[in-house]
Amino acid sequence: MRYSVKIEDKEFDIDIEYKSEKYIATINGKEVIIESHKLGESRSIMLLNNKSFEVDVRSNGYDNAKTVFVLGQEIPVEIENYNLAQLKKKAGMSSASKMDLTLKAPMPGLILELKTTVGDSVKKGDALVIIEAMKMENVIKASGDGIIKSISVESGQSVEKGDMILEFE
Amino acid sequence: MRYSVKIEDKEFDIDIEYKSEKYIATINGKEVIIESHKLGESRSIMLLNNKSFEVDVRSNGYDNAKTVFVLGQEIPVEIENYNLAQLKKKAGMSSASKMDLTLKAPMPGLILELKTTVGDSVKKGDALVIIEAMKMENVIKASGDGIIKSISVESGQSVEKGDMILEFE
């Protein structure tokens, strides 16, 4: 089975087959022999060419998005059937992340201050809104350039996680 | 609901009712107000008259036998409906432990030495058999007085946990 795996900016082409209780993976042309033992639920111990890793692979509820915890790090991963990914790419449906056109509340909290108004053009890194949560003020910054299309909240308002804050165009 | 609870040599008569999100227990005439919050699976935090305990109550696969882990101690408990227990007592079916008439292997291991032969009369505390397991020699002693009726193993033999070793009469 061949997979297309994406972590942050890196894309991996991984082909896996099962042979005599081991998994043989070919990653970007290199062969890796893998042993895997379940530790219950979502955790496993894996030996990649005898290198030991305790991994915890969790599904995020979406088909392709998973989270893996390894060496104390939480790593978001996108995984897809390789052929499907190729097809999508050709059709221009690349799952490569574009700039998200909406900003949703990343946590429940209180809108302290709006840093922009409708029609403003913002640059990547510009402060958009300040949310108070867990006793701290959190500045939410733009993840890319854009123009503010609409704003759905006002200062002093409480928001739940996932509530729409504003839209870009 | 009224229960009869037995731990080692102690018997408790406990009556419980549920009132406004708390449990009111009467134990041997004394009232205790209990709050309980599940911690997932078999563990709970319980406040007994505001005294805090983290308890892990596990069923042993039998109806009446349970194990509770509290304050780092593993405690075997027998619990029964109070009325049923009273009935049994009257009928002479007291669940109070009598001397077990069989000795089963308490762990997998190797029978190193038999300390008795059929027909021997043994006293409480007499060595019956030595089993080697986990690199150690373990002396299994009689839990009461009795006469050896039969022996099902011989030295050098491997046993699994629960295998019959000998019977008393």
Place this chain on the structure above:
Amino acid sequence: MPKIKKILIANRGEIAVRIIRACRDIGIISVAVYSDTDASAYHVRMADEAYHIGASPSSESYLVHDNILKAAKQSGADAIHPGYGFLAENATFAQRCIDENIIFIGPKPETISLLGDKLQARQAAIKANLPLVPGCEFDNENMTDALKKAGEIGYPILIKAAAGGGGKGMRVVEKPEDFEESLKRASSEAVSAFGDGRVYIEKYLLRPRHIEIQILTDQHGNGIHLNERECSIQRRHQKLIEESPSPVMTGSLRKGMGDAALSIAKQTDYVGAGTVEFMVDEDMSFYFLEVNTRLQVEHPVTELVTGVDLVKEQIAVAEGAKLRITQDDIAINGHAIECRICAEDPQQNFMPCTGTLKNYRLPAGPGVRVDSGVVIYSEVPIYYDPMIAKMIVWGKDRSEAIERCKRDLEEYRVSGLKTTIGFCRVVMDNKKFISGDISTAFIKEEYPENNFVLLSDELKEQAALAVAVDTFINERKIRLDEEQKHTKESGWKNYHRKQSVTRLGGES
């Protein structure tokens, strides 16, 4: 001298657990309090007793004097330990405890009140002959005088609120032209944050170190200091990594700072454990900053190098005991570093996170201590501080402590929540940090725009392989299960066919 028998801990999380452990060591009964969301929290499980004190927001539970005092009365506690945060530096609450005949484990209300006001604290420091950053108070209305004073100090200057804290009402002014506007904004911010518009100005140090002295004093006028802690690794005025001793400390500087700390303690009639914070300039001059009238988050680094259990000493002092240790007993044994483990996402500008700890395993083995407020399956709620634990590591010297920090940060297992673990690991590899060349500007200067690498390319490759194999195994299992089902189903089909045939040949 009355012994304390039962202590109510008016706090939650790791500091409540920390205090409960000290109580247990000396046979004192510990009483936890909890809000709705904390009913099964770790500090409740750890305590001997626990009382409910209200709804989840701290303003309806951990901050409500009446509710806490009611729980204290109900439980029969003879003392209250406030921890840090919440009511720890609240003079009114301390006074209420005294009025209700309950020992408040902390300084006198008057001392808390005096040191909580920055201008009063500054006056006390001047009386006690402590060096202060050049600066002064002035009449807000007389701008000519203010501008003149600012010019004398020299730019850049810092405008600070008298009632300040947490960076509110604080402004850096680079040049005289900006002074008037900044002053107005700082003052109005201070009014809205603290209801008190008083401000003062100080010289702004560009790359100061934050070094603080732990003090311990009793009710009989005895006092000692327990060396310094260097807390320069900060993000937005929040300490992240602390250590003791400071990598730049010398014997004479330590004596100078220690004497200064004890001198302001004397001046303010200080009783108990406290921390005198200083800024240390690049030329190693030190300046008084403020006094924290409570146990600090970072107290364990001092415990690990001095061997003194500060919470036990706090309790002894509150009982009225004379100090059991003298200045000569305080040695420096090795080196300790603390990393704060916060539920924050370093890649999203350290945004706080909430969630359930699906996996949570502490590092263990030589030299590591973890003071954790959570365990596996704990929920991290939105209502409180995002710090879930502190990892404190001891080594025979700074370099062994850093080595062990690296190991233990990698050994820490957390699933279900993002934390500062990975970022602390990054700092441990930073050459400037390793050489001890740090200041409060360290994170800002070293990681502008949060440009640190949490995941190496090698780790990404390994993670990709792990997820691919996991996916392969799951898909393979589903395929095999389905094949088996098909085999079974066709088995059933055959069985049905047989039945039918039988029937055909029989009854029908």
Place this chain on the structure above:
Amino acid sequence: MPKIKKILIANRGEIAVRIIRACRDIGIISVAVYSDTDASAYHVRMADEAYHIGASPSSESYLVHDNILKAAKQSGADAIHPGYGFLAENATFAQRCIDENIIFIGPKPETISLLGDKLQARQAAIKANLPLVPGCEFDNENMTDALKKAGEIGYPILIKAAAGGGGKGMRVVEKPEDFEESLKRASSEAVSAFGDGRVYIEKYLLRPRHIEIQILTDQHGNGIHLNERECSIQRRHQKLIEESPSPVMTGSLRKGMGDAALSIAKQTDYVGAGTVEFMVDEDMSFYFLEVNTRLQVEHPVTELVTGVDLVKEQIAVAEGAKLRITQDDIAINGHAIECRICAEDPQQNFMPCTGTLKNYRLPAGPGVRVDSGVVIYSEVPIYYDPMIAKMIVWGKDRSEAIERCKRDLEEYRVSGLKTTIGFCRVVMDNKKFISGDISTAFIKEEYPENNFVLLSDELKEQAALAVAVDTFINERKIRLDEEQKHTKESGWKNYHRKQSVTRLGGES
């Protein structure tokens, strides 16, 4: 001097994990080995790399020289650390490592071999002027001579096997009449256990303390000792609780024992970490017992009071480095106590247990270190030693260490397996233990017939309440669920009735 880059750890469980941690601290790659049953064991998860070495019984995996050396070659390890047990004191294996050009982290094969033979070790001790328990060798065949010698020593005497260990081939003789019979039985036991019937006799001390000296020597003739450990709390010759320093040690006795330990090290050309065991009589005379040519289980108590990481020093010595610490660097900072956490049932005569750890949470906070070989959901297999972890506690003095031991034993959470935790807790409350009045006869004398109370009546009552409430909650839930189901079902009935009615009134 060649630096070691990769170490294979020829062991499992907590000691493998301990060594992996030391490797990680100094940037050495660690290689685990594992048997079938250990494929997902904690030491495999902790290591950088892992190799399978055979079936579950140790005779088919951890003891097989060839398999371990093959894994070493495959992984490219340049050194092997044997831990304790298994191959740690196997001179043949040590020699094979040398022959294969792999560094064996331990003494020379000749030293291991010499000190492994009790009679040869006795001779070395005599040459090094160490005090020995009055005793002697004799001609097994010349009973008259043997009886005479036994008489000169004075009864009770102890017959010991020259190749002995673990109490095998050992017999206490109370009176001359029993001597000949006991001698024959001890000798024949020694033949069957070790293939070597040589025995010797020693005066039997009634209530000796077991006190041992930790030594550390390099390849250049330098050696230091790291104080003593008192290991008198034993069950059937198995240590259970160890501490450092000994509660009865004096400066001059420590110097005497330390010098003696270094003197036999010199005599036997000892290199690396080792332990010289002594018995100390009630009059504080000390007698040489044996030398353990390896890292001991109880080494962490020494680490906690001296601040020295013994495993790192072992590695440095193996690399050929000169000792980095001198005798003057070795201080005694506070007091440390170790409790061995074994999968044993104290109420069933400490019978070993196997099973799955359904819950496993380590104590944490001030002063506690746990070296654990297992984590939550680990299986404890029957093939190996029942010790699953060691809890080591530090306090500024013995009494603080005992207080913290109590707290941490209560904080330790284990479900699914019986352990020695409760019994260690019992010992911590024993007045004789608290006063330091202990000997190797302590457990036998204090708890004959295992008559200790693990569960107080109060705890029983609380446990009974907990189980009753739990049962009540479950039964109530079942009842409520059923009621709800009934309501639903009757709802369905009504629905069907309605349908029928409709049909009746309609189509039919």
